[in-house]
Amino acid sequence: MGGFENFFAHYNYVATIVLMVAGLYIVIARGNMIKKLIGLMLFQTSVYLLYIAPGKIIGGTPPILDANFTIYSNPLPHVLILTAIVVGVATIALGLAIVSRIHEAYGTIEEDEIIARDDQE
């Protein structure tokens, strides 16, 4: 298989990688704490795609035991990612709560300003 076809045969992985790297880039490059959390969400979301996409089989049915259906999609990734989504929501909720407390304590959510204010003391 040529590189070009290979690329399209695995386009779900390409999308995953783009989301993953974009998310990680935002976390590293942005100083605004809310934007960092948005990047973190994007990064986590890419993992959902990594798990879910390969579980789907083209022409596959939901996993129902019946003589008429022979090909079915793997349900396990969905279950795993349901758990991962809950974990992700909890993480972001906690992150936002901490950021709002930081805003109360410092009056800013820009990382460099916070470091500057701590250094002044």
Add this chain to the structure above:
Amino acid sequence: MNAVTAQLPALQVVIPLLGAIIAAFLRRGTLAWAWAALITALTPVIAFAQLHQVWTNDTISYRMGGWPPPIGIEYRVDLLNAFVLLLVSLVSTIMMPYARRSVAHEIDGDKQAWFYCMYLLGLAGLLGITITGDAFNAFVFLEISSLSTYVMIAMGRDRRALVASYQYLIIGTIGATLYVIGVGLLYLVTGSLNFADIGTRLAEASAAYPRPVLAGLAFLFVGISLKLALFPLHVWLPNAYAYAPSFATAFLAATATKVAIYLLLRIVFSVYGVAIDLNTLPVSTVLYPLSIAAMFIASILAVYETNLKRMLAYSSVAQIGYITLGIALMNQAGLTGSVVHLFNHALIKGALFLALGAIVYRAGTIKLDDLGGIGRTMPLTFAAFVFAGMSLMGVPGTAGFISKYYLIVGALDAGLWPIAFLIVASSLIALVYIGRAVEVAYFRPIASAPANAKDPPLMMLVPILVLTFASIYFGIDTELSAGVASRVAETLLGGLK
């Protein structure tokens, strides 16, 4: 009775998990503390029963919900994780009496119950990571323990605790996500999430898809390394330890990084090691330079640190370097040194951070320059600090010496005498930073902060002394520490391909 013993692996996690929920409803701090202490005290009993069972019989395999592995989640207890379970639960239990006054001193009354709730959740998460035989289940427990840790850190008095907690949240989440990517790649090539089952299927999968298997190792390795604060991925650790409430710092320093190291051992030896020749994988190549860099750079940073909590935090990064060095050596003595240092370092750092917590409680500061003469006003507390510090350096006759002895033998067995030399040389840096604290504490005139300080109440003092005694005692009687560790190393290496 048999019905109960059969359920021990589940109870190990379920008791603190449900205990945490009840702790949140006990509004009064003292009541929540008593509850948390009771729950914590149950965990080492279970852990000890399991260690006994594993030591005399064989591996325990528990089917969660009755589903057989690899379909269901398996709780699998072998010698390695029985040992880590006992370590985590026992150290937590020893520390619990200390918590009451220290937490009451540092956390507002209406928030104490929440603190104990988070502590129990954290304990449940750590025990869960250790006991589970399922890679995805381990991720969930990793996040349970991490999320509760972020909350505990954010409860510190200083506003910088919030920033430290936020930074740890970002880095910790990236670490956990990298771990879950690694698990995903392994799941894609093997179709299994059970550690042992992945191990049996990996050899075949690796022949068919060598690159995803290698990439999976890289993701798992970096993800776990963020959690265990392997140099240079340790940047979250000093601030998190420095600004967290004293009890939380001691609890985390003694347990959290150790459990992450356990997970690394599990992945490297029980998943990859059984399927692929580890010498063909770049595990040691990566671990050698990073461990040695940690041993030196983090130790030197500790020397220049004036905040004692941060000093010990950097020292923790250095000590983790010793543990990963033992993993890199991959021979009997080196791995024994690694596992035994996991145990010894938990005791030593627990004792040291508890002693600092007592200093915060009485003198109100941990800035080294303000603590002149503290050794004379708080004699027992600081004596404990000195003895635990000697164990940290690896003075002969202390637990720290046993760890370093095995590591040095391991390095010599591997034919790497320069590494043996580096272990000794970096230990001397510990002498400098502990010695600096000793100099201030005993030989300077008594400053204003420690002038009215005295040793803390017995409930705080006894845990400090017990852990300090243990960090000396296990240098003399090594049966429980080195004896078990050496059998653990044997089983880990014996399973290798």
